[in-house]
Amino acid sequence: MIRSMRCIAIVRVTFLAVVALAACNSAVADQSDNSFRLPTIQQTPGGVAIIELGEQGGAAPTATFNDIPVAVINTNQGYRALVGIPLSTKPGTHDLKISYSDGSNTNKSFGVIKKDYPESHITIKNKRQVNPNETDMVRIRKDRTAIANAKRYRHKNILGLQFDLPTEGIKSSSFGSRRFFNKQPRNPHGGMDIAAPEGTPIYAPADGYVIEADDYFFSGNCVFLGHGQGLQTFYAHMSKIDVTPGEMVVRGQKIGEVGATGRVTGAHLHWSVGLNRTWVDPELFLSE
Template sequence: MSLRRWLLTALMIPTTALALPEEARVPGGVAIVPLDGLESATPPVVNYGKNRVMVVPGSDANWVAVVGIPLDAKADEAQQLTLEQGGYSFRINDKAYESQHLTVANKRYVEPDPEDIKRWRKESAEMGAAFRSWSEPEHAITEFKLPAEGPFSSPFGLRRFFNEQPRKPHSGLDIAAPTGAAITAPAPGKVVAVGNYFFNGNTVIVDHGYGLTTMYCHMSHIDVKLGDTLKTGDSIGQVGATGRVTGPHLHWSVSLNNTRVDPLLFIDGK
């Protein structure tokens, strides 16, 4: 019996593993990597590239790493997790995401002028800092409720063309809903960014702990402020059409270890 398991048993703490995200070892997916042979009573510090990774109690191994895989990760390269001593590697498979062609009436959103680009760079840095949040609440969150009601109008990972020009792949899930529809917290968390951004419009980023963050874009109205603590179901704001959009919807991003991944992997019974 491992030291950690022995401690948990001695303390009568149930060792039931968390309901983890659905595993998908593909670009834009999540890898669940058992840290086999690691006899540590406390969760180890694990990094993937430059980013710290979520580590939760496992059922077979003592600890498992829950790793967000970037959309530009290459299937022919072994993915490396580094620990203070040693490391683990895992392989991923390719995934062919579909293409989407959109027409945006406001040409500034396709070819931004220098002022827009300057503004976007600053906003991008602000959002980047929020996505790199690391906090350690009592419980790790590994599952979400949907933050809005409506059909999924655009899946994660689409290779996108705006007015026939290639742009970054779709880094979230779009939920179509009318302007004013409710957006609610999918899990407990803390608000780490609130802004009106060039492409994303009215935006909120929530930190759920251990490198897991979520982003809400294009809102008509924001109900939270920086530093607010949210419970599941608390209002974040209302659906809108601010920023680069073709109509009202919620763009919802989920980020693990500063890597945008498919939100549906975190939804139970989607």
């Protein structure tokens, strides 16, 4: 799906072709991104670390965390790495591996402190959504591959670093909560739930690129937007999707509507923010 969408982008629109070609290039940003405000620093599991890379001007360094490339931003004060810290990260000291344009390499350490996320107990009436049958499992495995592929996608240019709340509703602080579905432990919650009636418009929170738009067993109708350098936003349980993979979207553009598709207890938008293929707390990127 992602490969084919790049081809479509190349054929259809010159600007998309530029973005799509940049996607093939794993290099980091070389344009000045001074207009972008950096996210709030929170060095906990599920948070974001911002590391000075100690080089100004010239070609951008590259950096990896857990062998995954991280976002590198060109700021007024030189290059900065934005590191998404997975919820599974153990508190302590961790290393960012940096490679400079002259071929030299170094490690920079940063600390991660403990954060206690609350437990969340959810009752799901459709038992198959908690204990899927074999047919469901075939689909779930296919979804997992598609989702993993979407999360790997990164294009070079940063299009936005600061996000508006994507829909009008009541936001929860449930990111990171340790979830139990029908008393059974499951993965921690990787996003912010925003309660809103079915049909409420969902808007792109910043300029971006539609990586994927599809229907998944657990997440229902979903959209993945890429904002550059592996920064992504993800929208789940939608009743309607208004965008297609390969399309550019601008901040404030309607991308779909709130719904109750997939594993839900009611209509809401599940909104995730990803950096280096890990979900981080969306609150750290909100503009207000």
